[in-house]
Amino acid sequence: MARRRTKSLASLPARAGREVEDRLGVATPLRGLLNKVFPDHWSFLLGEIALFSFIVLLLTGTFLTLFFDPSMREVVYDGSYTSLRGVHMSAAYASSLDLSFDVRGGLVMRQMHHWAALLFLAAIVVHMLRIFFTGAFRKPRELNWVIGSLLFWIGFLAGFTGYSLPDDALSGTGLRIASGILLSIPVIGTWVTSSLFGGEFPGDLIIGRFFILHVLLIPAALVALISVHVGLVFKQKHTQWPGPGRTNSNVVGERMFPRYAIKQAGFFVAVAGVITLLAGALQINPIWLFGPYESAVVSAASQPDWYVMMLDGAIRLMPAWEITLPFGDGYVIPPMFWPAVVLPGLLTTLPMAYPFLEARLHRDTAPHNLLQRPRDVPARTALGAMAVTFFLVLTLSGGNDVIADKFQISLNALTWAGRIGLLIAPPLAWWATYRICLGLQQHDREVLAHGVETGIIRRLPDGGFVEVHQPLVDGGLDYAGWVVPKKMNRLGALGPALKGFFVPLERPAEAPVSPGHPPVEPREERREITSRP
Numbered sequence: 069m070a071r072r073r074t075k076s077l078a079s080l081p082a083r084a085g086r087e088v089e090d091r092l093g094v095a096t097p098l099r100g101l102l103n104k105v106f107p108d109h110w111s112f113l114l115g116e117i118a119l120f121s122f123i124v125l126l127l128t129g130t131f132l133t134l135f136f137d138p139s140m141r142e143v144v145y146d147g148s149y150t151s152l153r154g155v156h157m158s159a160a161y162a163s164s165l166d167l168s169f170d171v172r173g174g175l176v177m178r179q180m181h182h183w184a185a186l187l188f189l190a191a192i193v194v195h196m197l198r199i200f201f202t203g204a205f206r207k208p209r210e211l212n213w214v215i216g217s218l219l220f221w222i223g224f225l226a227g228f229t230g231y232s233l234p235d236d237a238l239s240g241t242g243l244r245i246a247s248g249i250l251l252s253i254p255v256i257g258t259w260v261t262s263s264l265f266g267g268e269f270p271g272d273l274i275i276g277r278f279f280i281l282h283v284l285l286i287p288a289a290l291v292a293l294i295s296v297h298v299g300l301v302f303k304q305k306h307t308q309w310p311g312p313g314r315t316n317s318n319v320v321g322e323r324m325f326p327r328y329a330i331k332q333a334g335f336f337v338a339v340a341g342v343i344t345l346l347a348g349a350l351q352i353n354p355i356w357l358f359g360p361y362e363s364a365v366v367s368a369a370s371q372p373d374w375y376v377m378m379l380d381g382a383i384r385l386m387p388a389w390e391i392t393l394p395f396g397d398g399y400v401i402p403p404m405f406w407p408a409v410v411l412p413g414l415l416t417t418l419p420m421a422y423p424f425l426e427a428r429l430h431r432d433t434a435p436h437n438l439l440q441r442p443r444d445v446p447a448r449t450a451l452g453a454m455a456v457t458f459f460l461v462l463t464l465s466g467g468n469d470v471i472a473d474k475f476q477i478s479l480n481a482l483t484w485a486g487r488i489g490l491l492i493a494p495p496l497a498w499w500a501t502y503r504i505c506l507g508l509q510q511h512d513r514e515v516l517a518h519g520v521e522t523g524i525i526r527r528l529p530d531g532g533f534v535e536v537h538q539p540l541v542d543g544g545l546d547y548a549g550w551v552v553p554k555k556m557n558r559l560g561a562l563g564p565a566l567k568g569f570f571v572p573l574e575r576p577a578e579a580p581v582s583p584g585h586p587p588v589e590p591r592e593e594r595r596e597i598t599s600r601p
């Protein structure tokens with residue numbers, strides 16, 4: 069009797085599964101999903117770090133929303149932080165102070181939220197660089213690249229609206245700059261600014277409006293776009309590095325269930341653990357030290373979060389050039405317009421267009437599921453290094469007042485160093501990266517021709533010494549370098565520099581390039597990886 073009961077209990081999940089299947093018919097798609105194969109490489113974890121820190125943001129953000137009051141109503145602070153007792157401030161700032169000092173676990177949640185935001189944007193940027201430098205954005209993944217670029221800018225807005233909410237002196241300074249940027253837009257600037265702030269800056273509406281944006285609209289947009297983004301990774305299947313048995317039309321890796329899913333769950337716990345550790349150990353955004361925002365107060369060394377520093381740097385470096393247009397009494401375009409509106413516009417559209425421009429330049433219409441090593445495509449790698457250097461100079465210039473203060477250097481000299489650096493450093497980075505890539509290719513060719521250096525020195529009968537080289541086991545590398553065209557050699561030293569920009573040469577070795585190449589739907593090979601290249 070007891071045995072029969074145990075048996076019927078054991079078959080309960082199976083029976084429940086059958087009942088669900090009878091009604092919803094989800095078994096086949098679910099089986100397909102659980103059997104999905106993912107290639108394994110550490111660099112594929114970057115997107116996951118972005119995803120997991122976003123989940124931490126959603127969870128901690130929900131907690132903060134329970135206690136945060138987005139109101140500009142004036143209150144007199146009487147919480148636990150004695151230094152600010154009796155000070156007039158907005159309810160928003162007072163509730164952020166309460167979150168930090170009077171709500172149990174509130175400070176660690178605020179700090180987790182802020183650290184998660186920094187990690188989220190850092191992971192997005194490094195993930196984007198991985199996609200760029202390995203050519204993972206090429207056909208058929210251009211759309212996902214475009215969606216990713218949108219995700220970056222929406223994440224940027226999420227961060228900016230978030231750190232504006234507590235209404236402390238630092239967030240108010242950020243809002244002041246934002247209002248200046250909007251005002252600089254020709255023709256519609258004044259209207260846009262007064263619509264957003266509900267009249268003159270700062271007004272008493274902006275925090276409430278940013279709150280709706282920050283806790284509702286932006287997270288909803290992010291959830292929707294991330295779902296499409298990751299959905300496309302599932303649909304198109306992940307790229308993989310070339311290696312034994314890996315081709316443009318298969319995927320070699322681990323099945324989604326059970327090992328990959330368990331590994332991912334572990335990785336989520338690790339990411340959340342690191343964020344908690346940071347939040348517990350390292351103070352971030354101590355708003356009680358800054359005080360409430362007043363339009364007349366700007367503290368020195370105001371630093372935005374790291375991802376906003378490039379914009380701040382661009383504004384600091386821009387010379388005070390006012391352009392007066394010959395309309396009416398002379399229409400003035402303020403200098404702020406170029407670094408704060410035009411530059412971000414270019415930085416949004418150019419990267420989005422890049423996959424299409426590169427494909428066009430290379431007359432490449434083939435689909436690519438195998439990744440490229442950065443050295444194999446020197447022109448692209450050098451372009452990426454140039455862009456990264458451009459951003460670094462801007463970011464450093466965003467903190468030039470702090471550098472000037474700490475190292476006792478003139479701020480004006482640093483501004484000039486930034487201006488000159490912005491013109492000189494990126495082309496230098498381009499040239500150095502290009503040469504390094506060619507050098508690494510040369511090294512590959514040597515390994516192909518002579519084998520791997522063993523460090524064993526042999527003495528020859530005639531008294532000479534040689535190093536023993538071990539030939540490659542399977543006689544070749546899985547990667548292909550690219551061929552230097554003969555006509556470029558005639559250009560001498562200019563050749564390598566010009567080649568990258570003008571010559572559509574880099575025929576990826578793994579796929580034929582022909583117009584209208586039929587799309588290759590990667591076939592999944594359901595086998596585990598036993599060895600890595």
Ligand code: HEM
Nearest residue numbers: 126129130132133136164182185226227230231283287353
């Ligand atoms: C990608 C998503 C998000 C990013 C990048 C982000 C970023 C930030 C940042 C940097 C702050 C300032 C924290 C501080 O004061 O030190 C903040 C504050 C806040 N965030 Fe978010 N956040 C995100 C999503 C959310 C979500 C989904 C919610 C709610 C469901 C939320 C609710 C809040 C609240 C209520 C505050 C004000 C709390 C306070 O500091 O007093 N956030 N956010």
Ligand code: HEM
Nearest residue numbers: 112114115116118119196204212213216217219220306307
């Ligand atoms: C909220 C931000 C983002 C999240 C949560 C996210 C998440 C992911 C995840 C989990 C993957 C699969 C694993 C991996 O390859 O790392 C992926 C792949 C991809 N992501 Fe993102 N991503 C984000 C932003 C971006 C950005 C900014 C770009 C580029 C501009 C981008 C472009 C791509 C592309 C092209 C793939 C396919 C890569 C391949 O198959 O090799 N993503 N993303």
